[in-house]
Amino acid sequence: MELPAGTAFGLDNLPYGVFSPGDGPRRVGVAVGDRVLDVGAVASAAAAPFASLLSGPVLNPLLAAGRARWAQVRATIRDWLTEASSADRVRPHLYPLADVTLHLPIEVGDYVDFYSNEFHATNAGHIFRPDVADALPPNWKHLPIGYHGRSSSVVVSGTPIVRPVGQRRGKETPGFGPSKRLDVETEVGFVVGVGSEMGTRIGVADFADHVFGVFLLNDWSARDIQAWETAPLGPFLGKSFATSISPWIVPLDALQDARVAPPARDPEPLPYLRDVDHWGLDLDLELSINGHTVSRPHFSTMYWTPAQQLAHMTVNGAPTRTGDVYGSGTVSGPVKGERGCLLELSWGGTEPFALPDGGTRTFLEDGDEVAITATAPGPGGARIGFGEVYGKVVPSIVD
Numbered sequence: 157m158e159l160p161a162g163t164a165f166g167l168d169n170l171p172y173g174v175f176s177p178g179d180g181p182r183r184v185g186v187a188v189g190d191r192v193l194d195v196g197a198v199a200s201a202a203a204a205p206f207a208s209l210l211s212g213p214v215l216n217p218l219l220a221a222g223r224a225r226w227a228q229v230r231a232t233i234r235d236w237l238t239e240a241s242s243a244d245r246v247r248p249h250l251y252p253l254a255d256v257t258l259h260l261p262i263e264v265g266d267y268v269d270f271y272s273n274e275f276h277a278t279n280a281g282h283i284f285r286p287d288v289a290d291a292l293p294p295n296w297k298h299l300p301i302g303y304h305g306r307s308s309s310v311v312v313s314g315t316p317i318v319r320p321v322g323q324r325r326g327k328e329t330p331g332f333g334p335s336k337r338l339d340v341e342t343e344v345g346f347v348v349g350v351g352s353e354m355g356t357r358i359g360v361a362d363f364a365d366h367v368f369g370v371f372l373l374n375d376w377s378a379r380d381i382q383a384w385e386t387a388p389l390g391p392f393l394g395k396s397f398a399t400s401i402s403p404w405i406v407p408l409d410a411l412q413d414a415r416v417a418p419p420a421r422d423p424e425p426l427p428y429l430r431d432v433d434h435w436g437l438d439l440d441l442e443l444s445i446n447g448h449t450v451s452r453p454h455f456s457t458m459y460w461t462p463a464q465q466l467a468h469m470t471v472n473g474a475p476t477r478t479g480d481v482y483g484s485g486t487v488s489g490p491v492k493g494e495r496g497c498l499l500e501l502s503w504g505g506t507e508p509f510a511l512p513d514g515g516t517r518t519f520l521e522d523g524d525e526v527a528i529t530a531t532a533p534g535p536g537g538a539r540i541g542f543g544e545v546y547g548k549v550v551p552s553i554v555d
């Protein structure tokens with residue numbers, strides 16, 4: 157089929173999502189060019205042996221089917237889109253992307269968020285703990301720090317984000333009300349396809365047998381609530397009100413050309429965290445506010461890879477399940493134009509930054525629209541696109 161020149165959804169990408177045309181039921185789709193293919197409908201019409209995995213309304217049955225099935229389904233869909241003999245079968249099931257509604261593509265199991273970018277962790281350390289000489293906590297280079305978040309508030313791109321209400325630090329008594337320091341975190345998310353039994357662990361080498369794909373994630377954060385509540389047990393209500401994810405899950409198979417060596421680690425991690433092969437990923441991210449790009453972080457700077465994060469998450473024998481999601485942690489960089497959150501861009505609110513429309517920001521205002529996009533290298537110089545994760549801030553329900 158004909159694809160728009162330079163499309164981010166080319167035949168080497170083929171990300172999965174869940175869509176509905178009009179009021180119809182939710183279907184499993186694959187983005188190709190400026191259209192989405194109802195792959196469940198084509199699989200049924202073709203009596204494909206995996207048709208039941210694509211019958212919707214979420215991707216979880218496909219995710220649970222395992223790596224060999226993932227490869228078979230992907231290869232078959234590519235054949236449908238490229239072989240002239242399949243054109244008549246495919247054509248009735250293509251919809252313009254602009255005409256469909258995209259839904260949360262997975263039933264999310266557990267949700268974990270990491271803190272694995274050294275630039276972000278160093279900046280956040282300086283901002284939150286200015287009196288402490290070492291910006292990084294003493295454990296940071298020995299393990300990927302993370303916390304368990306709230307899976308029920310993981311929402312698809314486009315879902316309005318209600319400004320959270322909560323406590324913040326006060327002079328004598330705590331303040332209370334709508335957050336005054338609402339922030340974004342530019343992150344990359346990973347979804348577990350094949351889980352693991354309680355009492356077992358997933359080694360770094362087994363990452364690609366368990367993780368199905370990659371997407372974009374915005375870990376909305378209320379910094380004033382977070383700063384007051386975090387010690388000693390970590391983030392809680394300052395994070396749990398909403399986490400947005402992009403609607404398209406890019407299979408790991410589409411990212412083989414994006415794999416790079418992670419940064420050198422010093423000290424060398426414990427054996428269970430040592431790299432077996434390269435799972436650094438060369439994703440170029442972009443964060444925009446109200447249509448203005450404010451940052452371009454590079455995912456290749458991540459100190460801990462998603463393979464190490466999964467190995468750490470299960471080293472104690474905790475089980476994983478199909479649909480479990482984990483976030484990378486805010487992606488940041490060594491210069492201001494690569495900082496992945498407003499906490500860093502405004503240095504804790506002390507340095508307002510300008511937008512091209514004449515406005516300035518420290519943290520988000522009601523009505524602000526936030527988008528994160530990304531691309532990665534694909535075969536033959538093509539780019540693999542992730543689409544976007546978008547959200548608009550709406551006022552608090554109560555104040």
Ligand code: CA
Nearest residue numbers: 341375485486
């Ligand atoms: Ca985060």
